[in-house]
Amino acid sequence: MVELTRDDTIFKDQDVLRDSYQPTNIDEIIERDEEIEEYVSGFQPVIDGKQPYNIFVYGQTGVGKTLSTNLIIDYLNDRQQDYGDLEVLTPQISCKSLTSSYQVSIRLVNCFRDQEEELPTRGHDSGFIYEQLWAHLNDVEASHVIFVLDEIDSIGTDDDLLYQLPRCNDLGHVTETNVGVVGISNDFTFRDNLSAQVKDSLCDYEVHYPPYNAQELQNILQQRAEKAFYEGVLAEGVIPLASAFAGQDSGSARQALRILHKAGDLARREGRDQVTEQDVRDANTLIEKGRLLDELRRLPTQSRLTLQSVLLLADEGETPAKRSEVYATYESLVADVGSSKKSTRTIHNHLSQLSLKGFLTVEQKNKGSHGGSYFEYDVNQFETLEEALDDSDFV
Ligand SMILES: Nc1ncnc2c1ncn2[C@@H]1O[C@H](COP(=O)(O)OP(=O)(O)OP(=O)(O)O)[C@@H](O)[C@H]1O
Ligand SMILES: [Mg+2]
Structure with missing residues (x-):
């Protein structure tokens, strides 16, 4: 039986290594200065009170797309307050479990409705849903609505919305509000396979997030480790090794954080007061095995x-x-x-x-x-x- 006592040797706060942890300050995103500058500049027309760009953000999994989007949208919401003529709304949805234009549109309509008025997820024709969406966008008290659609690739080939929504002003469906779309994807084939028409609409402005190299991952881990572990707990080679594993494999900060978290957990379970390089190797093997099993199960x-x-x-x-x-x-x-x-x-x-x-x-x-x-x-x-x-x- 494992002992269940409060950990006072390894983790000061292991939550900062979890996927759900959200840095709250844009300065906490490190090694992404260029991408963030590019991304923030994409919102210049909004601050100028003009028609927004449709922004397409792409890069492999775990490279900071969602994290930086959240913090940049916070920043935009903060900056707009300086200008009395601006009222920018930024509905954000994850399309992860939504596999068609129809399902995403319903979710978007429901962003404008109280819970008791929400549309059910089936039973309407898509023309009706679009009409509802345009009506809400014309009626809403806002100068701009920027829809942030994360994991947009799950919409697959049923992508009519990705033509209609970014062009709803040009097509005359919405005349009272400036509408823009931020689409985020980690699937390169999705971007390449978009029809020319959709690509033209959705990708006015592109921001690419490349994978991190081992050095960049080290800096990211170092920053988190200071919050996560008690001082002196990590043996010297721990962070470089965890970064090297993730750097060689995927260049994903998520993977690097997982390895470090698991390594700390192994040391904690064995009641040790140091995390060693061997813990990192064991953690990496365990995580790989877990990933393999997931793939096998599928x-x-x-x-x-x-x-x-x-x-x-x-x-x-x-x-x-x-x-x-x-x-x-x-x-x-x-x-x-x-x-x-x-x-x-x-x-x-x-x-x-x-x-x-x-x-x-x-x-x-x-x-x-x-x-x-x-x-x-x-x-x-x-x-x-x-x-x-x-x-x-x-x-
Ligand atoms: N530059 C960074 N600085 C600090 N933490 C980072 C950085 N980049 C990524 N992370 C952390 O790595 C994890 C993955 O980042 P994020 O969720 O933004 O990836 P993503 O690019 O959206 O991946 P996916 O395509 O799988 O959704 C998060 O826990 C995030 O906080
Ligand atoms: Mg993401």
Whole structure:
């Protein structure tokens, strides 16, 4: 049984390492001066009382897009108060669970309504929803409405709103209020795949957030660590190592913070008063394993069974294995677990998908003088996968 006593050796305040922690002052965002300058300048037309830009903010996960947006919007709200002719509203929504223009529009309409007047999430046609939205925007007591749409990529290809909303003034739907959109995305394919029309509307002004390098991550961690840990708790190499892991992998501050948090937690659990480099290595392995497990859980059943067949072969030293060998193992596995059996073609498809996702490696072999070729599959990161599977209830 673990002891449940108040921690007075490692963490002074571990909340500052959590994802939910929000720095409240724009100066607390470090290593982002250029991006913030660019981003803030995008709001110049608003302060001038003119038609706003539509701003598109993009960059990989964990690079400070949401954090800086929140603080820049606070700053805008603060600055507008100096000008009597400005009344800027900034409704902010996360589109994470909203997968169509229809769902996002309803959410936007409801930003202007009291709870008892809110539209239900289904049952209207989209023309009606747009009319409601334009009516609210014309009626609202504001000089500007800037919609901040975070994780906008989840809207997918059903992106009519992303044409309509940024252009609602130009198209004459809204004449009484200046409307602008800030769209935020970490999905590069989303931006590249936008139709020319939508791209023109949504991306008047672009701000790119590149991944952090290891040195930048060190500075970010250093600042948080001072608040999070008691003095002298971190061994010298801890922050550089956590930053190096995250820097090599994703360049994400979120990942770096997670590694540091986990490392501190390992030391705390073992009742030690120092966090060591070994804790950082262990934390990194645990986090990677967790991520792998999450990905495994998201695989469709037949794909998991395919992966498991290759794992069984690897366990017996029979890999790299041809597709026919994988299929034979798959057939007996399916019989064992009582699942339905799919065709060879389906399993071949799963094999290619699993290699694309990095679970398997694939090599093309030539048959020799008779020509033709075949593929051989093996498990990538066999030990990590096996450990992840051992730790789980994965069938
Ligand atoms: N420059 C920075 N200074 C201090 N903390 C930062 C910085 N950049 C990111 N962080 C912290 O890293 C975490 C991730 O940042 P944020 O949520 O802004 O990422 P994001 O770019 O919006 O990622 P996603 O695309 O996954 O939403 C947060 O906890 C944030 O406070
Ligand atoms: Mg974000």
